[in-house]
Structures are given as structure tokens and as C-alpha cells.
Amino acid sequence: MRIFITGNRGQLGRELMCSLSAHTVDGGDLPELDISDADTTRRRIEAAKPDIVIHAAALTDTRLCEDDPHLANRVNGLGTRNVALACRDAGAALLYVSTNEVFDGLRGEPYVESDAPKPVNAYGRSKLKGEEEAQALVERLYVVRTAWLYGGGERDFPSKILAAAARQAELTVVTDEVATPTLARDLADAIARLVEIGVYGVYHFTNSGECSRFEWAREILRLAGRSDVALKPTTLAEYNAYPPKPPYTALRNEAGARLGIALRPWQAALAEHLAPPT
Ligand SMILES: NC(=O)c1ccc[n+]([C@@H]2O[C@H](COP(=O)([O-])OP(=O)(O)OC[C@H]3O[C@@H](n4cnc5c(N)ncnc54)[C@H](OP(=O)(O)O)[C@@H]3O)[C@@H](O)[C@H]2O)c1
Numbered sequence: 054m055r056i057f058i059t060g061n062r063g064q065l066g067r068e069l070m071c072s073l074s075a076h077t078v079d080g081g082d083l084p085e086l087d088i089s090d091a092d093t094t095r096r097r098i099e100a101a102k103p104d105i106v107i108h109a110a111a112l113t114d115t116r117l118c119e120d121d122p123h124l125a126n127r128v129n130g131l132g133t134r135n136v137a138l139a140c141r142d143a144g145a146a147l148l149y150v151s152t153n154e155v156f157d158g159l160r161g162e163p164y165v166e167s168d169a170p171k172p173v174n175a176y177g178r179s180k181l182k183g184e185e186e187a188q189a190l191v192e193r194l195y196v197v198r199t200a201w202l203y204g205g206g207e208r209d210f211p212s213k214i215l216a217a218a219a220r221q222a223e224l225t226v227v228t229d230e231v232a233t234p235t236l237a238r239d240l241a242d243a244i245a246r247l248v249e250i251g252v253y254g255v256y257h258f259t260n261s262g263e264c265s266r267f268e269w270a271r272e273i274l275r276l277a278g279r280s281d282v283a284l285k286p287t288t289l290a291e292y293n294a295y296p297p298k299p300p301y302t303a304l305r306n307e308a309g310a311r312l313g314i315a316l317r318p319w320q321a322a323l324a325e326h327l328a329p330p331t
Pocket residue numbers: 059060061062063064065066081082083086087088089108109110111112113128132150151152153180199200201202203205
């Protein structure tokens with residue numbers, strides 16, 4: 054397969070380049086590929102002659118999205134429209150990577166692929182707009198929603214917790230934001246299997262299980278041998294979370310499981326990620 058990856062130098066994009074290396078893989082990212090520029094996007098994708106575009110580029114800074122919803126929409130909504138139009142022109146299928154934050158988090162049990170999205174913040178609204186643009190323009194489409202990606206360096210949650218633990222004796226973390234930490238490499242492997250199987254549709258791919266941010270932080274500290282750092286529980290309301298967060302967004306993987314694609318428990322992935330190098 055010829056595969057083009059947008060955002061190929063981002064956290065997930067880098068892993069996708071590895072997981073799909075048995076194929077002919079090309080990709081683009083800022084600054085040379087700006088998906089909010091329709092012409093550049095069309096020309097770059099046309100030149101790659103892909104069978105499929107895996108669209109992992111996004112504005113993922115949720116605070117910036119909330120501060121500047123027009124920018125969020127320009128990149129995540131209209132940028133996805135540009136990628137989808139380019140796929141249509143190039144005759145390529147599209148895989149759009151979306152988020153748990155398209156849901157409002159009030160359902161109280163894991164969301165299945167067919168549940169109705171209802172975002173509560175600008176990032177979620179812009180990613181949902183991306184889903185809608187892709188669905189309106191491309192027939193051969195996968196939408197893969199995921200959550201709490203890590204494994205890509207100092208901006209991810211484990212790195213931030215460990216950096217904070219190096220500075221402070223006590224950390225305060227919320228107990229009422231619940232989802233599933235997902236190792237970017239595991240997601241990239243699952244996406245690779247999905248496009249090799251080739252069944253279009255909406256998928257929920259996270260590592261399995263669920264936890265609160267607090268439980269995630271506690272496991273990070275334990276695995277890193279830093280259980281000496283005190284963890285103080287708080288709530289989204291007390292913490293005055295900005296942007297507003299959907300509280301409970303565990304995703305149930307029903308469609309992928311039917312194809313034999315299941316990701317390992319989040320604790321196992323985290324333990325491997327934080328294991329000291331041998
Ligand atoms: N991270 C998470 O927890 C999470 C959770 C659920 C879903 N997702 C989704 O998963 C996908 C991958 O996320 P990630 O964690 O790999 O994010 P990431 O590390 O921020 O990677 C996104 C890449 O897209 C690039 N980008 C931003 N604006 C662009 C533009 N206008 N044109 C072209 N490229 C642009 C970024 O470049 P710069 O770094 O230069 O901005 C970055 O290289 C995204 O679609 C995201 O919405 C992420």
C-alpha cells in the first residue's frame with residue numbers, strides 16, 4: 054500500500070511511520086505541509102499518489118483551542134476538510150484520528166462507536182467538525198477515536214508528572230476525569246492492522262481498562278520508584294479545569310474487537326514504557 058501520513062512528526066505520526074514501514078510511507082507536517090492551506094494540501098497529497106491518507110495532524114493544545122476556537126476550527130475542522138477533498142481528488146481512502154473529547158462524558162458508562170457525540174469544549178467541537186467534514190466527503194473512511202495518548206516525549210502526561218515530582222514533594226491531581234491512557238505505539242500498531250484488514254467505519258481504539266488522572270499519576274509514580282511523592286486528590290470543579298473537560302469518556306472497542314483488534318491493558322503498556330532501559 055502507498056500511505057501518506059499527515060502530522061508525521063507528531064507523537065502518533067512518528068509511531069505510524071514505524072508501524073507501517075512494511076508499506077511505502079510518505080508524510081508531511083508543519084511547516085512544509087499546513088493542512089489549513091487547501092492548495093498545498095491537495096498538491097502534496099496528489100504528488101504522493103497514496104492509496105490511503107492517515108490524518109494524524111491536529112491542533113492538540115486544548116487550552117489554545119479554547120482561547121482561539123477559530124484557529125482550532127481552521128486546523129481541525131477545515132484542515133480535515135482540505136485533507137478529505139485532497140483524498141477525493143487523489144482517489145485515496147482516509148483514516149481520520151479523532152478523540153474521546155467528542156463526547157460530553159455524562160453517560161456514566163463507556164461510549165460505543167455509535168453513541169452520539171456532544172463535545173463540551175472547543176477542541177472537541179473542532180475535532181467533531183473534522184469527523185463531519187470527512188464523513189460528508191469521503192466514502193472509504195475510517196474514523197479512529199482514541200484518548201490520553203502518551204509516549205511522545207516531554208509534553209505527555211507521564212513526563213509532566215515525573216518532571217513535577219522532581220520539583221515538588223506533593224502533586225495535586227483530579228479524581229473525576231476518567232478515560233484510558235493509550236501508548237501511541239500501541240495505537241499505531243492497531244491502526245496498521247486496521248488498514249491492512251480494510252473494513253471502513255468508526256472505531257474506538259484505546260488501551261483497555263480505565264482510570265482517573267489521579268490513578269494514572271499514582272501508577273506513573275509507582276513504576277518510576279517515586280511513591281515517596283505525596284498525591285493529593287482534587288476535582289475538576291475544585292481545580293477550576295480549563296478548558297472544561299468531559300468527566301467520563303472511556304471508549305468501548307466493539308467494532309475493532311469484531312476484527313480481532315484489541316489493545317492490551319493500560320497498566321501493561323505504561324509499565325513497558327517506563328521500564329528502565331536494559
Ligand atoms: N494527544 C492526545 O492525548 C490525543 C487524544 C485523543 C486524540 N488525539 C488525536 O490524535 C492525533 C495525534 O495526536 P498527537 O498526540 O500525535 O498530537 P501531536 O503530537 O500534537 O501531533 C500533531 C502534529 O500535527 C501537526 N500540526 C499542527 N497543526 C498543523 C497544521 N496546520 N498542518 C499540518 N500539521 C499540523 C503538529 O505540529 P506542531 O507540533 O508543530 O504543532 C504535530 O506534529 C490528533 O488527531 C489528535 O487530535 C490525541
